Amino acid sequence: MPKTRTKSKFREYLLTQGLKSTQQRELILEEFLRAGSHLSTEDLYLRLRKKNPRIGYATVHRTLKLFAECGIAEQRHFGDGQARYEASDQGEHHDHLICVTCGRIVEFEDPRIEQLQDEVAAEHGFSIERHRLELYGSCSSCRQA
Amino acid sequence: MPKTRTKSKFREYLLTQGLKSTQQRELILEEFLRAGSHLSTEDLYLRLRKKNPRIGYATVHRTLKLFAECGIAEQRHFGDGQARYEASDQGEHHDHLICVTCGRIVEFEDPRIEQLQDEVAAEHGFSIERHRLELYGSCSSCRQA
DNA sequence: CTGCTATTGATAATCATTTTCATGGAATGG
DNA sequence: CCATTCCATGAAAATGATTATCAATAGCAG
Ligand SMILES: [Mn+2]
Ligand SMILES: [Mn+2]
Ligand SMILES: [Zn+2]
Ligand SMILES: [Zn+2]
Numbered sequence: 001m002p003k004t005r006t007k008s009k010f011r012e013y014l015l016t017q018g019l020k021s022t023q024q025r026e027l028i029l030e031e032f033l034r035a036g037s038h039l040s041t042e043d044l045y046l047r048l049r050k051k052n053p054r055i056g057y058a059t060v061h062r063t064l065k066l067f068a069e070c071g072i073a074e075q076r077h078f079g080d081g082q083a084r085y086e087a088s089d090q091g092e093h094h095d096h097l098i099c100v101t102c103g104r105i106v107e108f109e110d111p112r113i114e115q116l117q118d119e120v121a122a123e124h125g126f127s128i129e130r131h132r133l134e135l136y137g138s139c140s141s142c143r144q145a
Numbered sequence: 146m147p148k149t150r151t152k153s154k155f156r157e158y159l160l161t162q163g164l165k166s167t168q169q170r171e172l173i174l175e176e177f178l179r180a181g182s183h184l185s186t187e188d189l190y191l192r193l194r195k196k197n198p199r200i201g202y203a204t205v206h207r208t209l210k211l212f213a214e215c216g217i218a219e220q221r222h223f224g225d226g227q228a229r230y231e232a233s234d235q236g237e238h239h240d241h242l243i244c245v246t247c248g249r250i251v252e253f254e255d256p257r258i259e260q261l262q263d264e265v266a267a268e269h270g271f272s273i274e275r276h277r278l279e280l281y282g283s284c285s286s287c288r289q290a
Numbered sequence: 291c292t293g294c295t296a297t298t299g300a301t302a303a304t305c306a307t308t309t310t311c312a313t314g315g316a317a318t319g320g
Numbered sequence: 321c322c323a324t325t326c327c328a329t330g331a332a333a334a335t336g337a338t339t340a341t342c343a344a345t346a347g348c349a350g
């Protein structure tokens with residue numbers, strides 16, 4: 001959760017994998033942590049270009065995948081055709097409410113739902129390794145307008 | 146649910162929309178209903194080519210979208226990058242268990258989960274218009290192997 | 291420093307999906 | 321039955337997101 005901790009986790013990952021710590025990777029991680037969650041590769045790329053116009057899209061893309069491999073970020077898909085990333089909260093899990101009008105995303109976690117998912121899976125002989133729950137609708141401000 | 150009913154619903158839709166009933170559309174619907182559920186455009190296209198090699202991919206694609214518009218089919222995305230379609234059970238809803246090893250898909254519906262989703266949404270001031278719940282894991286046969 | 295190797299970024303390749311457009315076919319009204 | 325109109329079709333190209341390629345560059349171990 002603290003940015004410093006995330007950064008050291010990433011540097012450690014690079015070390016153990018024989019990868020190099022570079023200016024770009026530092027910059028991308030810095031901006032990724034500064035920016036709000038659920039941003040697409042393009043979102044982050046555009047933000048980064050303002051600070052360093054020499055950064056390449058491919059590098060941003062590869063670095064975000066690295067973040068995911070390393071466990072400091074998670075990839076999401078909300079049905080608009082592009083991958084989004086968010087910083088991961090160390091083993092914590094949450095699902096999403098998405099406003100189809102304004103795009104607002106609210107995170108939630110409901111242990112009762114998680115429990116029922118396990119039950120359902122067990123009834124069908126499945127063991128779950130991950131799941132995906134997204135609720136699409138309109139947020140209160142969009143309904144008033 | 147009965148195929149004849151689905152077919153007449155489609156023909157009726159074509160009529161009311163000023164669209165034409167064609168050999169291809171009849172053929173595609175026939176094969177769509179015959180084939181198992183959750184097939185991709187390509188899956189259906191390949192099946193159709195065996196019977197009529199002159200059919201075009203674009204036509205299959207457009208016709209599947211027509212089915213969805215008309216309400217006789219629903220589009221799904223299970224994270225493998227391609228859209229899948231299944232015949233819709235008239236207002237009935239279900240979610241999916243997906244085996245990440247063999248690709249098997251099991252359908253389920255749990256009113257308790259649906260209920261909790263509504264509660265969670267209400268707590269955050271959202272009104273849900275649709276949702277998506279997918280449980281990924283391994284089925285019993287894949288775990289034994 | 292030097293040299294080895296990973297990384298970078300411009301560009302091209304992929305892959306599913308969607309569009310384009312010339313041709314063919316379905317329906318309607320003589 | 322014919323003509324006309326307009327929709328549908330299918331081959332091919334366009335799109336958009338993602339991923340691969342490759343020559344030039346930059347970490348880093350020695
Ligand atoms: Mn989130
Ligand atoms: Mn299904
Ligand atoms: Zn909203
Ligand atoms: Zn399986």
